[in-house]
Amino acid sequence: MSMAKPNRLPVIVLPYMTVILPGTILRIGLEDRKDIQSLLQDIFSKQNPKGNATAVPIGCVPLRPPQRQGETSKEPPSTISGDEGDHTGQEDEKEVTSSDVAANLSVMNIDPASASPEDLFEYGTVVRLVGLERGRGGFQGAALVVEGLSRFQTVHYTQRTPYLEAEVNHLIDDSIQPNDSDSHETFARLKTLCREFLALLRNAAPHVGGLPVLVARRLELFIEHKGVDEAGSLADFFVSAIDISFEERLSVLEAVEVRVRLKRAVELVGKRVQALKLILKEDGLTDEDDNEGQERRLKQLILRNRRPSGSGWGPGSMNRSGGSTSGDNSGEEDEFQELRELLAKAKMSPEAERVAQREFRRLKRMSPMQAEYQVIRTYIEVLTEVPWTVSTDDQLDATTLQRARKQLDEDHYGLEKIKRRLLEYLAVLRLKRMINDENEANRVTVEQHQSENDQERNHTGQGSDTSMGQESVAADKSHKEGPKLVDKSPILLLVGPPGTGKTSLARSVATALNRKFHRISLGGVRDEAEIRGHRRTYVAAMPGLIVNAMRKVGVANPVILLDEIDKVGGANFHGDPSAALLEVLDPEQNWSFTDHYLSIPIDLSKVLFICTANSLSTIPSPLLDRMETIRLSGYTPIEKRHIAIQYLIPKQLKSNGLLPGQVRISEEALMKIISAYTRESGVRNLEREIGSVCRAKAVEFANAKDSGKPDLYNSIVQLSDLERVLGSEKYDAELAATHSKPGIVTGLVAFSISGNGSILFIEAADMPGNGRLQLTGKLGEVIKESVEVALTWVKAHAFTLGLTSKADEDLLEKRNVHVHCPAGAVPKDGPSAGVAFTVALVSLFSSRIVPPTIAMTGETTLRGRVTAVGGIKEKLIGALAAGVKTVILPRQNRKDVKELPEEVKTGLDIIFVSNIYEVLKTIWPDWIEPGSGIATLESML
Numbered sequence: 001m002s003m004a005k006p007n008r009l010p011v012i013v014l015p016y017m018t019v020i021l022p023g024t025i026l027r028i029g030l031e032d033r034k035d036i037q038s039l040l041q042d043i044f045s046k047q048n049p050k051g052n053a054t055a056v057p058i059g060c061v062p063l064r065p066p067q068r069q070g071e072t073s074k075e076p077p078s079t080i081s082g083d084e085g086d087h088t089g090q091e092d093e094k095e096v097t098s099s100d101v102a103a104n105l106s107v108m109n110i111d112p113a114s115a116s117p118e119d120l121f122e123y124g125t126v127v128r129l130v131g132l133e134r135g136r137g138g139f140q141g142a143a144l145v146v147e148g149l150s151r152f153q154t155v156h157y158t159q160r161t162p163y164l165e166a167e168v169n170h171l172i173d174d175s176i177q178p179n180d181s182d183s184h185e186t187f188a189r190l191k192t193l194c195r196e197f198l199a200l201l202r203n204a205a206p207h208v209g210g211l212p213v214l215v216a217r218r219l220e221l222f223i224e225h226k227g228v229d230e231a232g233s234l235a236d237f238f239v240s241a242i243d244i245s246f247e248e249r250l251s252v253l254e255a256v257e258v259r260v261r262l263k264r265a266v267e268l269v270g271k272r273v274q275a276l277k278l279i280l281k282e283d284g285l286t287d288e289d290d291n292e293g294q295e296r297r298l299k300q301l302i303l304r305n306r307r308p309s310g311s312g313w314g315p316g317s318m319n320r321s322g323g324s325t326s327g328d329n330s331g332e333e334d335e336f337q338e339l340r341e342l343l344a345k346a347k348m349s350p351e352a353e354r355v356a357q358r359e360f361r362r363l364k365r366m367s368p369m370q371a372e373y374q375v376i377r378t379y380i381e382v383l384t385e386v387p388w389t390v391s392t393d394d395q396l397d398a399t400t401l402q403r404a405r406k407q408l409d410e411d412h413y414g415l416e417k418i419k420r421r422l423l424e425y426l427a428v429l430r431l432k433r434m435i436n437d438e439n440e441a442n443r444v445t446v447e448q449h450q451s452e453n454d455q456e457r458n459h460t461g462q463g464s465d466t467s468m469g470q471e472s473v474a475a476d477k478s479h480k481e482g483p484k485l486v487d488k489s490p491i492l493l494l495v496g497p498p499g500t501g502k503t504s505l506a507r508s509v510a511t512a513l514n515r516k517f518h519r520i521s522l523g524g525v526r527d528e529a530e531i532r533g534h535r536r537t538y539v540a541a542m543p544g545l546i547v548n549a550m551r552k553v554g555v556a557n558p559v560i561l562l563d564e565i566d567k568v569g570g571a572n573f574h575g576d577p578s579a580a581l582l583e584v585l586d587p588e589q590n591w592s593f594t595d596h597y598l599s600i601p602i603d604l605s606k607v608l609f610i611c612t613a614n615s616l617s618t619i620p621s622p623l624l625d626r627m628e629t630i631r632l633s634g635y636t637p638i639e640k641r642h643i644a645i646q647y648l649i650p651k652q653l654k655s656n657g658l659l660p661g662q663v664r665i666s667e668e669a670l671m672k673i674i675s676a677y678t679r680e681s682g683v684r685n686l687e688r689e690i691g692s693v694c695r696a697k698a699v700e701f702a703n704a705k706d707s708g709k710p711d712l713y714n715s716i717v718q719l720s721d722l723e724r725v726l727g728s729e730k731y732d733a734e735l736a737a738t739h740s741k742p743g744i745v746t747g748l749v750a751f752s753i754s755g756n757g758s759i760l761f762i763e764a765a766d767m768p769g770n771g772r773l774q775l776t777g778k779l780g781e782v783i784k785e786s787v788e789v790a791l792t793w794v795k796a797h798a799f800t801l802g803l804t805s806k807a808d809e810d811l812l813e814k815r816n817v818h819v820h821c822p823a824g825a826v827p828k829d830g831p832s833a834g835v836a837f838t839v840a841l842v843s844l845f846s847s848r849i850v851p852p853t854i855a856m857t858g859e860t861t862l863r864g865r866v867t868a869v870g871g872i873k874e875k876l877i878g879a880l881a882a883g884v885k886t887v888i889l890p891r892q893n894r895k896d897v898k899e900l901p902e903e904v905k906t907g908l909d910i911i912f913v914s915n916i917y918e919v920l921k922t923i924w925p926d927w928i929e930p931g932s933g934i935a936t937l938e939s940m941l
Contacts, residue, residue, distance in 0.1 A: 009059035009152070010039050011164035012127075013112040013120060019062045019249040020125050021236040022148040026060070027133070027369075030142040035113045038162035040144070043129075059152060059168060061124035063110060065247045117157040117164070123254045126150045126170065132540045133374035145371050148236075151256060171256050173232040186262040187231045193269045194223050194238050200276050232258040235265035242272045336364060339380055346384035352600050356383045379536060382543060383598070385551045391606065392555050395514045396430045404512035411508040412501050413643045417899075418494065418630050422509055425490060425608075488587045489557075489608040493565070493624075495616055496632030499682015502612040503563060509610065510559035518549045523564035528575025531584065533597035543597040546584055546604070557606035565623075566613035578620050585609060585626045633873045634681025634757075636901050637881060640674050641667070648687045652694045663697045665690070665717045672719055675881070676729040681874070689726060693717055696725045740852045743844035747836035748857040748879055748887070749828070750871030757871060757878030759855055761822050762833065764840040769816030777821030780829025786859065787819050790837035793864060793916065794845065801920075803845045811845065832869035834860035835888070838916055839923065850923055855879050856888035864916040868892035873900055880907045888913055888922060 012028065013035070020026040030036055043056050110119055127146035134142055152168040159165035176183045198216050226234045239252045248268055255261040343356055363376045395403070404426050408419045494502040503519070510517035525531070525545075533544035543551070549560055562585075568578045583589050590604035611627060613619060635643065644665075653663060665673075673693075678685040697717065704713035717725075743764040750757045773791060775784055799807040819837065821828055835858040843850050857875055858866045868890045879887055880903075889897070891912040897905070913919050920927070 007168060009057060009166060009168050011059045011061050011166050012036055013115045014060055014062045015112050016063055017246045019253055020060050020148045021240045022125060022150050023233045023236050024240040025147050028144045030144055033113050035163040036144060057126050059124045060127050062121045063119055064121050065250060121250060123151060123153055126152055131371040134378050173258055176228050176231055176258060183259045186266055187228060190262055190266050191223055193273055197269060197273050232261055235261045238269055239265050242269060244268050342384040347389045349388045352383055352388055355600055356380055387550055387554050387556045390555050391557045392515055394429060396433045400426055400430055407512040408508055412505055413646060414639055421630060488605050491585045491609045491627045493611045493627035493629045494632055495613050495629055497634050497681035498614060499680055499684035500632045502632060506561040506610040516553040516555055516558040518553050518558055519561040519563055520545050520549055521563045523567040525577045526569035526574060528577050528580045531577050531580035533595040535596045541597055544595050547595045559608045562609060562611040565611045566615055566618045578623055581623055636877050637674050638903050640683055640686060641670055643683050644670055648690050652691045656694045656698050658694060658698055662701060662715055663694055664715050668719045669717050669722055672722055676731055677726055679731045693725055740849050742847045742849055743840055745836045745840040745850050746852060746855040747833050748855050748875035750874040757874030759879055759882045762836050762840045763820045764844045765818050766815045766844060771812035772816045774818040778827050782829050782831050783833060786834040787837050789860060789862060790834055790841055793838060793862060794841045831859045832857050835866055835919055839919060848924060853885040855884045858890040860916060866890045866913050866915055872896035876900060876904050876908060880904055885909060888919055
């Protein structure tokens with residue numbers, strides 16, 4: 001016998017009276033087995049991406065048998081070593097005492113999930129995962145199917161929680177030596193006994209309760225093909241198949257030497273053969289009886305002599321499914337009847353109906369003990385739960401648009417663009433419904449007209465009248481039914497900063513449409529199978545997120561929100577989940593979306609998909625092209641004030657047990673909360689701060705009421721109360737400077753993370769040197785390039801601007817320039833500050849001051865052109881809040897100004913420019929230099 005090197009194995013403790021031997025399959029229930037659940041989670045999370053979870057070895061160890069009175073050894077009483085396998089029936093001859101019964105009860109009460117190493121047998125079996133039978137609710141009814149591979153002996157346990165883990169010695173079966181005549185004779189005797197055992201079961205009852213003929217023939221072939229080198233596996237197989245005691249199974253498990261195992265197997269199988277013969281003889285089942293009498297008597301014997309603890313093929317434990325039953329198939333028939341009812345009630349598509357009926361016929365021919373049985377049953381149940389043709393009726397009547405508009409206005413303030421787009425979609429649906437209803441009415445009219453004409457012709461006998469037939473055809477053509485208009489729902493993508501109402505807006509759309517709503521969070525999805533589902537050949541396969549959403553809502557036309565689509569994982573060894581969404585979010589393809597688990601096309605064209613994202617930069621271009629993008633910008637302080645008054649304050653009053661009017665926040669205090677305690681584009685933090693104020697007032701109100709002095713309570717929150725309730729101000733607003741000096745310019749910035757806009761000071765200084773440029777302020781690569789472009793343009797036009805006295809003079813010949821952006825901890829990058837850098841350098845070299853109330857944004861080229869930039873709305877909102885009066889923008893951004901809030905348009909003087917000379921003329925309209933400077937500047941304009 002050879003032994004492998006010690007290895008660490010995760011250990012599953014088997015329930016009481018359960019043993020698995022190599023070469024056999026065992027079903028282990030998962031209900032209340034937290035240790036196995038934790039083990040499976042670790043296996044599937046730690047496995048090699050290219051590996052297979054079914055190849056991970058696991059150890060199965062049985063519990064120790066109960067000790068009889070007087071026994072002191074911790075080893076089970078059925079230990080075998082050497083030739084001790086020749087004893088027979090010694091344990092059965094011992095007297096069973098009350099102590100033995102108590103020991104049995106103590107072992108039976110051990111919970112396998114929490115068993116300690118002291119409760120376990122010394123030997124176990126290495127198994128591999130075969131499959132996972134899914135239950136109907138969580139782990140209830142679920143089971144793990146494993147196959148025994150080889151024996152091992154535990155050395156010591158290295159882990160106890162959440163599951164056992166042990167160092168083991170792997171035990172490999174040795175071979176029978178050619179000169180070992182005793183073992184060869186024992187092996188031949190075992191094969192003879194196995195054939196005799198099969199013959200007794202097959203001949204006694206070929207059609208009832210016993211062993212089916214086909215199974216018996218296959219087992220006979222199995223015995224025939226087993227050679228001497230496989231003697232140990234044959235002994236393990238038949239010992240696990242017959243009905244023997246727990247101690248006897250443990251004695252075979254610890255019989256590592258093949259010769260000892262063969263002797264023990266011959267003994268056990270021989271005992272079962274003799275017992276079966278004795279039972280048949282005592283009950284008078286002889287060869288003289290007719291076949292019908294034999295079957296009837298044997299069936300009675302099987303029912304009477306069945307052992308509850310048996311798990312094999314003893315008398316009374318054989319049936320067609322390989323397990324013990326009550327002699328009838330009532331439970332199985334109930335399951336089939338339940339499935340028939342589900343299939344009858346489910347309104348499937350023709351293809352789904354055909355597949356479901358085919359799988360149902362396969363299920364009826366299959367044994368419930370087979371691993372695939374539960375897989376097919378689950379698949380049929382999933383098919384019946386998918387809403388193939390069930391839809392909700394949209395409320396598309398004369399009041400649809402008004403009702404939807406009212407619903408959207410009640411739930412959200414502003415957002416006119418998205419509301420207008422949704423109303424357009426509703427209007428299109430209503431027009432399509434009207435056209436389809438009109439076509440249906442025309443079809444009914446034509447059929448009635450045709451029926452009346454046929455009856456008239458049959459009555460008058462003018463069925464062959466050509467003119468009447470032509471007239472009827474003409475009438476049919478004039479009322480011919482038009483093509484039915486199909487509803488292809490758009491794919492909307494709401495893009496905006498967090499807290500701007502994207503998710504809640506989708507819920508309002510479902511309410512306005514009277515449709516069911518389901519939200520799918522895509523943040524962190526890294527596996528393509530989560531979208532398309534797993535193939536049914538895999539263990540624990542399940543449908544994807546889309547099909548599961550359809551199953552939950554139960555209709556084919558819900559509103560499904562795909563939240564955070566910009567945070568879907570990219571391509572990896574699990575596939576590309578963003579690529580799996582291409583078919584889902586394509587109106588031209590999703591009418592036949594195929595989930596890997598279903599393998600049947602499902603129509604998603606009626607689903608209204610609404611996606612949300614914070615940024616478009618991480619969404620792949622092919623996926624972005626399939627969606628209609630609608631941008632939601634940040635709210636202005638005025639909009640936040642309206643939202644707080646209409647939505648947030650009433651919501652927080654209700655959440656904190658206060659009635660309307662018991663807390664009133666003054667307008668000054670509310671604007672202070674918006675500007676000094678929150679800095680975001682959305683309203684989430686604003687709602688939190690209002691909640692803090694409401695809770696503080698709730699404490700005051702409760703104290704006043706409990707003390708019997710409710711008149712002392714003041715419901716108004718003044719500006720002076722905020723510091724006591726909310727603490728010191730969290731943010732200092734960036735305000736425009738009141739005075740300036742040459743080289744300082746006010747720029748504009750929009751933060752991509754928060755969606756806010758603000759002003760950004762740019763400082764430039766020069767000093768004696770050799771023409772070196774220094775940049776500080778945590779500037780990115782793009783913004784550094786903007787400074788270099790600005791400096792090059794200023795140096796190239798220095799003589800034109802009057803900064804040098806000669807055309808060939810180097811502006812930086814004897815000086816260094818340092819450009820700095822304050823707030824050095826904030827990273828700054830992006831092509832939007834070229835104009836500000838250029839003006840700052842011109843201001844520095846000309847010693848002219850830029851008015852601090854003038855802010856600017858835009859990118860420049862080496863030719864001096866001013867190009868468009870993004871984030872105009874956020875930048876101008878921030879400029880207005882900072883006290884800026886005049887803003888210089890690229891002329892190409894004129895279209896973005898049209899969408900600004902009205903208070904921003906009226907509060908700022910917006911000037912559009914197309915080149916740097918226009919910028920300089922706007923800032924310094926009275927620039928007069930001696931020589932050709934002013935003439936050149938005017939001519940360039």
